[in-house]
Amino acid sequence: MTRAVVTGLGVAAPNGLGTEAFWKATLAGRTGLAPLTRFDATQYPSVLAGEIKGFVAEEHVPSRLMPQTDHMTRIALAAADWAIGDAGADLRRLPEYGMGVVTAASGGAVEFGQRELENLWSKGREHVSAYQSFAWFYAVNTGQISIRHKMRGPSGVLLTEQAGGIDALGHARRHIRKGIPLVVSGGVDAALCPWGWVPQIASGLMSTARDPDRAYLPFSADARGYVVGEGGAVIVVEDAASARERGAPRVYGEIAGYAATMDPAPGSGRPPGLRRAAENALADARLTPRDIDVVFADGAGVLALDRAEADAISGLFGPRGVPVTVPKTMTGRLLAGGAALDVATALLALRDGVIPPTVNVPDPAPDYGLDLVTDRPRDTAPRSALVLARGYGGFNAALVLRRTDDRPYDTDERTTACPQAPR
Amino acid sequence: MRRVAVTGLGTVAPGGIGVKEYWELLTSGRSATRTISFFDPSPFRSRVAAECDFDPVAAGLTPQEIRRLDRAAQFAVVSAREALADSGLDVARLAPDRIGTSIGSAVGCTTSLEREYVVVSDGGRTWNVDHRYAVPELYRHFVPNTMAAEVAWVAGAEGPAAVISTGCTSGLDAVGHAVELIREGSVDVMMAGATEAPISPITSACFDAIHATTPHNDEPERACRPFDRSRGGLVLGEGAAVMVLEEWESARRRGAHVYAEIAGFAARCNAYHMTGLKPDGREMAEAIDAALQEAGLPPESIGYVNAHGSGTRMNDRHETGAFKRSLGDHAYAVPISSIKSMIGHSLGAIGALEVVACALAIEHGVLPPTANLHEPDPELDLDYIPLTARRQQTDVVLSVGSGFGGFQSAMLLTGPEVRS
Amino acid sequence: MSTGATVTLTDLTRMLRESAGEEEGVDLDGDVLDVSFDDLGYDSLAMLEVIGQVQREYGVRLPDETVADADTPRALLALINAGGDLPGAG
Numbered sequence: 058m059t060r061a062v063v064t065g066l067g068v069a070a071p072n073g074l075g076t077e078a079f080w081k082a083t084l085a086g087r088t089g090l091a092p093l094t095r096f097d098a099t100q101y102p103s104v105l106a107g108e109i110k111g112f113v114a115e116e117h118v119p120s121r122l123m124p125q126t127d128h129m130t131r132i133a134l135a136a137a138d139w140a141i142g143d144a145g146a147d148l149r150r151l152p153e154y155g156m157g158v159v160t161a162a163s164g165g166a167v168e169f170g171q172r173e174l175e176n177l178w179s180k181g182r183e184h185v186s187a188y189q190s191f192a193w194f195y196a197v198n199t200g201q202i203s204i205r206h207k208m209r210g211p212s213g214v215l216l217t218e219q220a221g222g223i224d225a226l227g228h229a230r231r232h233i234r235k236g237i238p239l240v241v242s243g244g245v246d247a248a249l250c251p252w253g254w255v256p257q258i259a260s261g262l263m264s265t266a267r268d269p270d271r272a273y274l275p276f277s278a279d280a281r282g283y284v285v286g287e288g289g290a291v292i293v294v295e296d297a298a299s300a301r302e303r304g305a306p307r308v309y310g311e312i313a314g315y316a317a318t319m320d321p322a323p324g325s326g327r328p329p330g331l332r333r334a335a336e337n338a339l340a341d342a343r344l345t346p347r348d349i350d351v352v353f354a355d356g357a358g359v360l361a362l363d364r365a366e367a368d369a370i371s372g373l374f375g376p377r378g379v380p381v382t383v384p385k386t387m388t389g390r391l392l393a394g395g396a397a398l399d400v401a402t403a404l405l406a407l408r409d410g411v412i413p414p415t416v417n418v419p420d421p422a423p424d425y426g427l428d429l430v431t432d433r434p435r436d437t438a439p440r441s442a443l444v445l446a447r448g449y450g451g452f453n454a455a456l457v458l459r460r461t462d463d464r465p466y467d468t469d470e471r472t473t474a475c476p477q478a479p480r
Numbered sequence: 481m482r483r484v485a486v487t488g489l490g491t492v493a494p495g496g497i498g499v500k501e502y503w504e505l506l507t508s509g510r511s512a513t514r515t516i517s518f519f520d521p522s523p524f525r526s527r528v529a530a531e532c533d534f535d536p537v538a539a540g541l542t543p544q545e546i547r548r549l550d551r552a553a554q555f556a557v558v559s560a561r562e563a564l565a566d567s568g569l570d571v572a573r574l575a576p577d578r579i580g581t582s583i584g585s586a587v588g589c590t591t592s593l594e595r596e597y598v599v600v601s602d603g604g605r606t607w608n609v610d611h612r613y614a615v616p617e618l619y620r621h622f623v624p625n626t627m628a629a630e631v632a633w634v635a636g637a638e639g640p641a642a643v644i645s646t647g648c649t650s651g652l653d654a655v656g657h658a659v660e661l662i663r664e665g666s667v668d669v670m671m672a673g674a675t676e677a678p679i680s681p682i683t684s685a686c687f688d689a690i691h692a693t694t695p696h697n698d699e700p701e702r703a704c705r706p707f708d709r710s711r712g713g714l715v716l717g718e719g720a721a722v723m724v725l726e727e728w729e730s731a732r733r734r735g736a737h738v739y740a741e742i743a744g745f746a747a748r749c750n751a752y753h754m755t756g757l758k759p760d761g762r763e764m765a766e767a768i769d770a771a772l773q774e775a776g777l778p779p780e781s782i783g784y785v786n787a788h789g790s791g792t793r794m795n796d797r798h799e800t801g802a803f804k805r806s807l808g809d810h811a812y813a814v815p816i817s818s819i820k821s822m823i824g825h826s827l828g829a830i831g832a833l834e835v836v837a838c839a840l841a842i843e844h845g846v847l848p849p850t851a852n853l854h855e856p857d858p859e860l861d862l863d864y865i866p867l868t869a870r871r872q873q874t875d876v877v878l879s880v881g882s883g884f885g886g887f888q889s890a891m892l893l894t895g896p897e898v899r900s
Numbered sequence: 901m902s903t904g905a906t907v908t909l910t911d912l913t914r915m916l917r918e919s920a921g922e923e924e925g926v927d928l929d930g931d932v933l934d935v936s937f938d939d940l941g942y943d944s945l946a947m948l949e950v951i952g953q954v955q956r957e958y959g960v961r962l963p964d965e966t967v968a969d970a971d972t973p974r975a976l977l978a979l980i981n982a983g984g985d986l987p988g989a990g
Contacts (some may be wrong), residue, residue, distance in 0.1 A: 101611055121922035121941060124949065126755070131561065154748060154766055162645060164622045165588075171607075174597050174682055178604025182523055182685040184956060187949040189686040191754045191884045194587060195624075195645035200885025203749040209763055211747045212887065214652065216588075216625040216643035224642055231660060253622075255600055255611045259620035316666075317640035318577055321631035330638055333577055392623075450629035452641060689965065690948055755945055 062461060063309040064300050065144025067136035068400045069245060071107030071286045071388045075139065083413045084434050088387045090269040090284050094198030094245060095249045105272050106249055107286025119268075125188040126201065127166030128288075133198040133245035134205060136291040141206065144293040145306040146239065148206055157210035157237050158203045159229045160291075161221025161244035161393040162195040164253060169193045202241055202291075210237050213362040215348035218316070219355070223456045224291065227315035229294040235263040238299035241385030243397035246285035257285060260358055260449065267385045270417050273390075274361050275356030275383045276429055278422040283358040286385075289394020290401035305391030309404040313441070313459040314342025318450060320451030331429030331453040332369035338455035346374045349457070350439035351412050351430075353399045355447045356383030357390075366445065367425035373426075376426035380435060384416040396446035400456060403442040407460045410438035484659045485731040485896070486739045486839050488567025488724030490559035490673075493833060494530035494717055494727030495824045497539060500563060502833075503840050505630045507869040511822045513715050514700045518679050529679045530702040530717035530824030532598035548617055550589035551677035553627040555720035555829075560634040560671055567724035568736060569669065571636050579640035579665040581632040584654030584674030585723075586647050586828030586883070588624025591680045592744050595620065617810040631671050631722065639667040640684035647883030648790075649675055649747065649830025651721070652891055656745035658725050668730055673722030674832035683716065690755060694791060704825075705852040706818035707796050707864040708731025714790045721832035723839075739839040740877075741899060744892035755884050757794050761802025764880060767890040768806040771878070775892045776899075779807040782814050782892075783874035784847050787864075789818020790825050793857075799880060800860050802888075815872065817865040821851035831881045831889070838877040838893045845873040907958060907980045909933060912973055919953045920946035933974045960984050 064387055065197065066076045071089025073079030082089075089107045098104045109132065117135035126134070141148065148156065170193035176184035191197055196214045203212055212230050215224045222244040229242035248254070257263050264282035266272035275283040300308065316337030318330035338344065352374070355366055370381060384402050385391070390399055412435040421429040444456045491498065494512035495505035505512060513530045521527035532555070536546045539558045549557065564571070571579060596618055600609040620626045628641045640661060644654040651674035658672030685692040694712035696703045704715040731738055748770070749762040772779060788799050803811040819837050826833065841847055846869050853866040875895040882888055907942055913928040922928055923941025932940060937947055961984045970976040 093744075097608060100608060119924060121923055121946075122915075122922050124919055125945075158749070163625075163881070171597075171609075173686070174594065175604045175607065175684050177600065177682055178598060178601065182525075182681070183952065185685040186688050187689040187945060187952060189649070189682075190690055190692070191883055194884070196586070196647045196650075196883070196885040196887070197754075199646070200749075200887070201756055203751045203886055204753065207751045209749050209766070210488065212646070212749050213657070213747070214645045216623070216628075216645050217641070218623045218625050219623075228657075231664065234664075242525070251607060251609045252597060252601075255609050255614050256618040256622035258611045259614040259616055261616075300546045319581065319629065319632045319638045319641040322636065322639055325636070327576070327638075330577070333638070337577075381613075402889075448625060449623050451632075452627040452629070453624060469668065689952065690945065753945070756943065886924065 061294050061312045062235040062297045062298040063292055063404055064305045065140040065294045065300040067291040068138030069132045069136045071109055083384050086414050090389055090420055094149050102265045105269055105284045109288050111146055114147045125192055127169035127304050127458045129166045129247035130201055132196050136245055137202045140291040140293045155210055156208035156437050157212045157240045158199045158208050159225045159233050159242045160199045161215050161225040163218050163246055163392040164248050166193045166197055167248045168250040171250050176467045181415050186247050202239035218452040219395050220446040220448035220452045222288050223395040223446045223454035224350045230312050233296045238296045241296045242294050243290045243292040244393040245289035246348040246392040246394040249287050273358045275358040276421040276425055277418045280360050280363055284389040286389030286391045289391050290397040308384035308461050310407050310458045311461045314338040314457030317454045329365050334453040334455040335373055342457040349426040349441050349443045351442045352379050352381045353403050353444040354381050354383050355445045367427055377428040379410055380430050381427045382430040383412055384413045386416045399444050411436050481597050482663045482775045483728035484662050484742045485726050485728045486723055487731050487736040489836050490562030492555040492559050493895045494532050494720040506819055507846055509849045509851050509868050511701045511851045513703045514823055519681055524684045525688040525695055527697045528700045528715055529740040532718055548841040550592040550621050552675045553630050556627050556675035557630050559720040559722040559744045560631045561634045563722045563724050564635055571711050576636050576638035578667050579635055579637035579669045580661050581637050581641035581671045581889050582654045582658040583628045583631055584644045584650030584828045585624055585676055589621035590623040591677050594680050594682050633696050633879045635671050646887045648827050649881040649883035649887040649889040650828030652881045652889040655835050659742050661743055668727045670725040672725050674829045675720035676826045676829035677718045678827050679716050679718050690805040693744050702852050704791045704821050706791045706821050706850055707860050708853050709855050709857040711791050714825040715793050718828035719826045721836045735833040737897040740842045744771035746770030748855050748888040750886040757798040759797040759801050761798045764802035764807035766889045771892050780810045781876045782878050784877045785814055785816040785820045786838050786879040787816050788880050790822050796860055809860050815863050817848055817850045819848050834879050837881050842895045915953045919949040934972050938973050
């Protein structure tokens with residue numbers, strides 16, 4: 058079976074624009090959470106967000122695309138350019154049907170959508186943009202990236218809310234295994250406008266704290282909800298043999314295992330599915346919990362959800378059995394971009410042998426039994442990582458990443474064809 | 481290679497709730513398109529749509545479900561229940577994480593979102609919409625992946641679940657995604673399908689703005705005219721189709737009725753334009769070729785093509801080009817039809833509704849017609865099954881779709897005995 | 901219906917930029933009166949957005965059939981300034 062490796066990253070995060078700026082800020086523990094400036098949020102109970110600063114769309118997006126794209130898609134296009142550049146891929150030399158695009162989405166390009174809803178309802182249907190039919194919708198990032206880079210292979214758009222970044226990468230690996238050499242994947246999201254804000258307030262899961270350092274506290278006894286951010290990561294996934302053949306400058310790691318599960322229906326009395334997702338992803342990677350050097354947790358920052366995740370992690374790894382980190386404490390939860398950014402962060406951690414910290418949670422609740430990496434990075438030279446994510450409605454996803462430095466491009470001699478072998 | 485059987489069908493469609501009513505409409509050649517009744521269509525350029533006469537209480541939804549679920553989610557749940565009952569599958573005897581869910585939708589819970597937007601924005605008057613008027617369900621509508629959760633709960637499914645959203649190929653792609661999950665061994669059973677309830681002012685406005693929808697408002701039942709020289713654009717529709725897909729051997733072992741096998745699927749992008757299509761149909765042809773290759777079938781084996789047939793000139797030329805490119809001379813011999821002429825274009829749902837139509841065409845040996853095709857466009861020279869259904873036993877069926885974003889997908893269904 | 905105001909090339913290029921951007925390698929400030937919209941990098945989708953803006957800003961109705969024939973800035977300006985009916989176009 059072919060191996061799917063990551064050869065390029067493009068990061069746009071509230072605490073750093075561009076992969077290295079983000080990584081430097083993350084290791085330094087610098088937060089991107091602050092009072093909202095994009096719109097006047099004073100009337101709302103939640104006033105903090107992770108906003109991307111310094112993104113000048115005109116520098117990254119062709120003029121012709123500007124009127125037909127939302128802020129979200131502009132960031133996605135820029136991050137895709139960076140990721141493809143980072144991969145050093147000359148796309149003209151790859152087969153047109155051998156390149157695909159698979160991204161995650163959550164609520165679509167909301168700001169564009171709000172403007173057109175307002176045009177329709179306040180002025181009339183003649184005021185609705187000709188671009189509305191696609192500019193707001195969930196498939197827009199995949200479509201625009203595919204068009205911009207002339208990628209005509211199998212593509213896709215997966216919606217599992219915050220778990221989407223992992224599901225997109227799992228799907229990208231599926232394409233690689235079917236013989237597609239290169240897939241641009243990941244997720245970028247942005248919903249920082251009133252019509253993106255109010256539904257999240259309605260969910261009751263957002264933090265209403267005013268102090269950015271006390272607002273989003275996953276695994277703390279003081280957890281009080283999460284802060285939302287914008288951005289994400291675009292990730293180039295390649296068939297290992299094909300990456301070697303074209304002389305890819307670097308391999309960040311291998312997508313060694315993937316699994317997704319759904320929580321049972323409410324009231325069924327059955328356990329939630331996050332632990333099963335982690336177990337299935339490990340089995341898929343043919344690894345045991347002992348082989349995992351760090352867990353990038355979902356880190357909802359909501360007491361009941363933190364408890365459920367802590368139970369899953371300590372149940373699988375034993376109490377304090379593995380270092381756990383939530384670097385998204387510095388970016389906020391990025392919806393469909395969140396898990397993709399966590400995967401990029403985990404790959405950078407494997408590259409540099411250092412686990413980035415969880416900020417603002419110096420005292421995780423002891424009864425969770427987690428070895429949370431707090432305050433400062435930990436130089437433990439991790440070689441494998443488990444990334445966990447959950448999406449609103451009961452969606453769970455897990456991804457196992459592994460360093461490949463001993464055999465960066467080797468194809469795998471393993472013969473299994475099943476990510477989750479039938480029982 | 482693990483194979484995939486279609487063992488249960490459920491639909492909500494214009495013209496009738498349930499598969500029996502759906503098939504009666506499709507074989508009658510009647511069109512369910514009518515003047516829009518859900519809102520006052522008079523300000524709009526296109527004022528027709530294929531609406532479902534859907535009563536959620538009569539369809540068996542509980543008061544809590546009716547409150548919680550957007551119309552599209554209601555369609556999906558009702559269809560899923562019908563499909564599960566039809567399959568005879570006893571899900572309580574299966575491991576929950578061996579059952580997955582894949583639901584397509586292009587525009588999610590747009591109807592509920594627009595309704596709630598109007599409230600919190602005070603009729604579009606305020607940019608800083610008022611959270612105090614937000615209903616508790618608003619976030620469920622905002623992230624439509626919740627629709628997949630609802631379908632998963634119908635079947636007690638705890639395996640992988642997702643909403644697939646690739647514009648108007650969402651339905652085909654969601655079913656294709658389900659097929660891949662069964663083949664690779666991640667699951668044994670999939671609740672697979674798609675749903676859409678897009679008939680709302682904002683959807684009408686955005687299609688008006690690009691002149692995609694028809695201005696033929698005077699004879700609503702004749703509004704959608706794929707392949708006809710007088711066609712004027714697509715007609716919005718709504719509905720859902722959910723199928724139970726099972727790993728072939730286990731379906732056979734339990735003695736399930738198998739409607740069809742899903743033998744091949746492929747998706748490509750045209751990487752050309754978010755809304756435009758080129759007349760050569762090159763990328764759709766590539767998807768058809770890849771699906772045929774996956775199924776191990778020659779083009780000549782195809783006995784019926786369920787076309788995208790949206791009712792626009794651009795589409796008609798595009799897919800006719802694709803059929804000729806892929807099927808060669810056989811393109812002139814194979815019967816082709818567009819059921820959108822009868823049930824409209826339900827965006828992300830239509831692909832799954834079309835797959836169900838294909839399974840039923842194989843089951844009953846009847847090919848649904850293209851309604852309203854009185855005067856074929858002289859540019860188009862294939863057999864588009866005008867007006868009346870055709871009795872014809874068919875073992876291999878091709879269904880294709882095109883979507884905004886450049887998506888092109890193709891799926892092959894075969895009769896249950898074809899590849900045995 | 902027309903407001904009577906004359907729409908100039910400067911007005912049109914502004915609306916082209918706002919509604920559809922400017923193609924790389926194209927200078928809208930150059931001599932573009934007789935260059936086809938296609939050559940200026942505007943597809944039919946872009947033109948729908950531009951026409952929408954013209955109609956909203958100048959209160960002029962531009963019927964689909966006549967717009968389709970106005971494939972250069974000069975032709976489109978003539979159409980707009982004739983209030984939507986090209987002289988002699990029937």
